[in-house]
Amino acid sequence: MNVAILGYGVVGSGVAEVISKNADIIKKNSNVSLSLSHILDIRDFENCPFQDIMTKDFYDILNDSKVDIVVETMGGVSPAFEFVSACLKAGKHVVTSNKELVAVKGYELLEIARKKDVNFLFEAAVGGGIPIIRPISRCLAGNRISEVAGILNGTSNFILTKMITENMDFDVALRLAQEKGYAEKDPTADVEGFDALRKICILASLCFGNHVYPNGVYTEGISKITLEDVDFASSCDCVIKLIAKAKKMDDGKISLTVSPCLVKNESMLAGVNGVFNACLVRGDAVGDVVLYGQGAGKLATASAVVGDVIDCACNTKERKFFGWDEGKDDLLADYLDEEISLYVRATVESMENAVAEIAHTLGEVSFLKREKQAFDEIAFLTPAMKERELRKILAKLPLSVISTIRTVDY
Ligand code: HSE
Secondary structure, eight states: OEEEEEOOSHHHHHHHHHHHHTHHHHHHHHSOOOEEEEEEOSSOOTTOTTGGGEESOHHHHHTOTTOOEEEEOOOSSTTHHHHHHHHHHTTOEEEEOOHHHHHHHHHHHHHHHHHHTOOEEOGGGSSTTSOOHHIIIIITTTSOEEEEEEEOOHHHHHHHHHHHHHOOOHHHHHHHHHHTTOSOSSTHHHHTSHHHHHHHHHHHHHHHSBOOOOTTOOBOOSTTOOHHHHHHHHHTTEEEEEEEEEEEOTTSOEEEEEEEEEEETTSGGGGOOTTEEEEEEEETTTEEEEEEEEOSSHHHHHHHHHHHHHHHHHTSSSOOOOOOBOOOTTOBOOGGGSEEOEEEEEEOSOHHHHHHHHHHHHSSOEEOOOTTOOTTEEEEEOOOEEHHHHHHHHHHSSOEEEEEEEEOOO
């Protein structure tokens, strides 16, 4: 089987490395021989071991009928979309690690693949090296899934872990993540939650059956999390994690958010540290399943891409039954209708007055303490209620709110 790669960046070069280095085990495990035929990149690479198959011309790949499988690891929507759709229309199977492409154009590309009877696979688009797309679409196909949630961005989890365990400055930890090749070209997508958003939209589309577009979804990143919040979280046996979650509500709508959350230390998600990701899937038959592994990085992500390439190579004659329906206008619920408990940190003018008012208005509140707490600083956990109500109440209390963080119970 001839494989071409579009984009020789971190993931693309990892895919080339795994295909050539592990050719023997790939053959042994799946009885297919993969041969790299082209690598497209507009840049020049000195000392690249694949110099003889590098090209700057996409049409070398598109017009070569001997190319069976195309791997897209360029990132971004354009020109990736144009290249991928042209390859699918030309009858080539396509494997991508590009979550932005799948989150924005997944339905369109799956439709083209369906019409042309070829495969469009994207295991590496969510959770890096963790098998998650195939387990949901195959192993859990006998379940009605009610919720999918997880830590889906390696860079932000790496930064939070450094803040929690080493008291490290946000900027230093971000630079470290960039040096290690975890972060996106523009790390805003990592630290402001947009990368995790794309991934949870893909998972929600797969779990709930209609394309969920990232546009307009409530998204909050980790850039405003401070070491004070980390300390208060620790005082109530919690850690702060960037949680992306999608839940099917009773009326059939999907409540989807990305935001930092307080996670109890005993939760499986609390122990997910560094660049690792974890994804929890809640099915009516299976209960909770948690998948865990490296969510970013060259070879981990390449592992997922190569798994898809092998799957395509083993299924050249038939398309895999896989995908979802079109998006719908009223698919998403208003996240403010979900019942949650909030962590609140604020300053107050009169501590006595504020404590009395908070307890009187909210009822069962847990006040938190930390070392070196400022005399006018207050932090507490609210009881669970609809977020809309909670925010109305907070606005009326005698507090200057500095931060609020949602809590989760898994
Ligand atoms: N920048 C992404 C992350 C890479 O940190 O998780 C994998 O999608």
